[in-house]
Amino acid sequence: MTEVQVRATTFEVRAPATGEVIARYPEHNAAEVADAVAMARTAAPAWAVLSFAERGRLLDRWRGEIARGADTLAEVINAEVGKPVSDARLEIVMALQHLAWAAKNAGSVLGRRRMPSDLMTINQAATLEYSPLGVVGVIGPWNYPVFTPLSSLSFALAAGNAVVFKPSEYSPGVGEWLVRAFERAVLEHPVLHLVTGSGATGAALCESGVDKIGFTGSTATGKKVMAACARSLTPVLMECGGKDALIVDADADLHAAADAAVWGALSNAGQTCLGVERVYVHELVYDQFLDRVLAAAKDVRAGAKIGPITMPSQVAVIRAHIQDALDRGGRAVLGGLDAIDGQFVQPTILVDVPEDALAVTEETFGPTMTIAKVDDMDQAVELVNASRYHLGVTIFARGRGDEIARRIRAGGVAINAFVAYATVPTLPLGGVGDSGFGRVHGPDGLREFTYPKAVTRQRFLSPLALTTFARTEFTDRVVRVLTTLLHGRKR
Ligand code: NDP
Numbered sequence: 001m002t003e004v005q006v007r008a009t010t011f012e013v014r015a016p017a018t019g020e021v022i023a024r025y026p027e028h029n030a031a032e033v034a035d036a037v038a039m040a041r042t043a044a045p046a047w048a049v050l051s052f053a054e055r056g057r058l059l060d061r062w063r064g065e066i067a068r069g070a071d072t073l074a075e076v077i078n079a080e081v082g083k084p085v086s087d088a089r090l091e092i093v094m095a096l097q098h099l100a101w102a103a104k105n106a107g108s109v110l111g112r113r114r115m116p117s118d119l120m121t122i123n124q125a126a127t128l129e130y131s132p133l134g135v136v137g138v139i140g141p142w143n144y145p146v147f148t149p150l151s152s153l154s155f156a157l158a159a160g161n162a163v164v165f166k167p168s169e170y171s172p173g174v175g176e177w178l179v180r181a182f183e184r185a186v187l188e189h190p191v192l193h194l195v196t197g198s199g200a201t202g203a204a205l206c207e208s209g210v211d212k213i214g215f216t217g218s219t220a221t222g223k224k225v226m227a228a229c230a231r232s233l234t235p236v237l238m239e240c241g242g243k244d245a246l247i248v249d250a251d252a253d254l255h256a257a258a259d260a261a262v263w264g265a266l267s268n269a270g271q272t273c274l275g276v277e278r279v280y281v282h283e284l285v286y287d288q289f290l291d292r293v294l295a296a297a298k299d300v301r302a303g304a305k306i307g308p309i310t311m312p313s314q315v316a317v318i319r320a321h322i323q324d325a326l327d328r329g330g331r332a333v334l335g336g337l338d339a340i341d342g343q344f345v346q347p348t349i350l351v352d353v354p355e356d357a358l359a360v361t362e363e364t365f366g367p368t369m370t371i372a373k374v375d376d377m378d379q380a381v382e383l384v385n386a387s388r389y390h391l392g393v394t395i396f397a398r399g400r401g402d403e404i405a406r407r408i409r410a411g412g413v414a415i416n417a418f419v420a421y422a423t424v425p426t427l428p429l430g431g432v433g434d435s436g437f438g439r440v441h442g443p444d445g446l447r448e449f450t451y452p453k454a455v456t457r458q459r460f461l462s463p464l465a466l467t468t469f470a471r472t473e474f475t476d477r478v479v480r481v482l483t484t485l486l487h488g489r490k491r
Helices: 030-048 052-068 070-081 085-110 147-158 172-185 199-206 219-230 254-270 286-297 312-327 377-385 401-407 442-447 473-488
Strands: 010-014 021-026 113-115 124-132 135-139 162-166 192-194 212-216 236-239 244-248 276-282 331-334 348-351 368-374 392-396 412-415 450-458
Touching: 021 070, 021 172, 030 124, 030 135, 030 162, 030 192, 030 199, 052 070, 052 085, 052 147, 052 172, 070 085, 070 172, 085 124, 085 147, 085 442, 135 147, 135 199, 147 162, 147 172, 147 212, 147 236, 147 442, 162 172, 162 199, 172 192, 199 219, 212 219, 219 236, 244 254, 244 377, 254 276, 254 286, 254 368, 254 392, 276 286, 276 377, 286 331, 286 348, 286 368, 312 331, 312 348, 312 368, 368 377, 377 401, 392 401, 401 412, 442 450
Parallel strands: 135 162, 135 212, 162 192, 212 236, 244 276, 244 392, 276 368, 348 368, 392 412
Antiparallel strands: 010 021, 113 124, 124 450, 331 348
16 A cells, blocks of 8 residues: 555545546645645755756756656646646646746846946945745646646746645646656755645645745635735735636737637636636627637537536536526527536637626636627727736737737737737736736746845945944035935926
């Protein structure tokens, strides 16, 4: 018997498609979480003192290990969350792109650099560097069980932190695979530790004294995480839910827009934080767009091109949103309540849905979308921005894409392509409002797991001794003159 089987407290992982138990994992308690944090803390200093180039080389080894095992990892993703294997492979390569970027660029983003001083501080040599926080706790969701946690893990590690990772209880095997790959690749630095379990294990991580929590998950859980972290003033990164919209202007490439809407709403069975859940289409092209979407969506079948709904409880949410939309006068032009069969939900497209319906206001997390007609792009922008979620928005427009993008309140906007901002390694990813705060990816994603350290070195004595009780009346007079000269002439 393995250690896992003899433990009193374990939890089961079930295949979403069949409900069959495929694995058991330990439900780590607070003491075990504390042990993992202590091990990470012991290993952290030796990792933190490595040069950025040395850490980068070790992270590159991890990247190679993941890439070589990508087929196996994709199978684990498929088994645990039900995602088609080819989509799982795509997720892995996207995650590796960001890992490569973080490993290569951490030095230039975080390393020590000289900063200018000013007239009053001219005798000070100023430098800035971004230091690792110590031990970071990463709490991940199941829907992109590689891409999403790696967005925090890669950047926290590249910045010089040790990490304790708590994957979702729906994808612990994926989390374990990633951590074991790190252990094989970076034997000499045990700086990535795994804890498994339910929300209670995540809660214990929040209270374990880690130096930051990188949380990705729903807004409701994010609020609990923040409340727990507030007690110890543990800083948090919040990558939370979304209700992303796609806008189609009258001059848009309708073929491309429909293709993006269908992929954006239905891929991963709609279980995507950045998934398209609402579409606003200029009235001049609404009918043509809808026809194209319907033509493309009818070939997407749950059980073939998309998988089942991973969490059994989510099916009830999807059903409630469709029911509410229909009760309020909406129409299902594809799918509908009949589209739900156990854990499988066929694509559902809803029109004429009022803006205060659940299908428009709340995260559905299923293969559904509402499509609404708008008079013009002003109305589209107003309706998009009316949401409490502000994660990402996609715009299809030929002439006014940039102008519309500037007026959108969201962490990311993609013009004429779906979620491109999440794939460009130099760009930050994150939300505003109920979608959270803080960023992963790019320079902001590296700084997220550091603290800025300001250092000055006095190069020579200042002719004006300001911060001393020996300050003279002459110095006070000079300060008064300087105050007027530097600031007092501004009107
Ligand atoms: P949940 O909020 O249910 O869970 C997220 C993680 O938090 C899981 O590991 C979960 O553990 C853990 N958790 C649950 N309760 C607590 C607690 N009290 N304290 C600490 N941790 C806890 O989200 P899902 O896993 O269902 O993921 C889907 C959500 O994630 C969607 O809302 C989606 O929009 C969002 N998301 C956001 C992204 C972004 O970039 N903004 C990216 C991907 C997803 P357990 O699973 O064991 O309950």
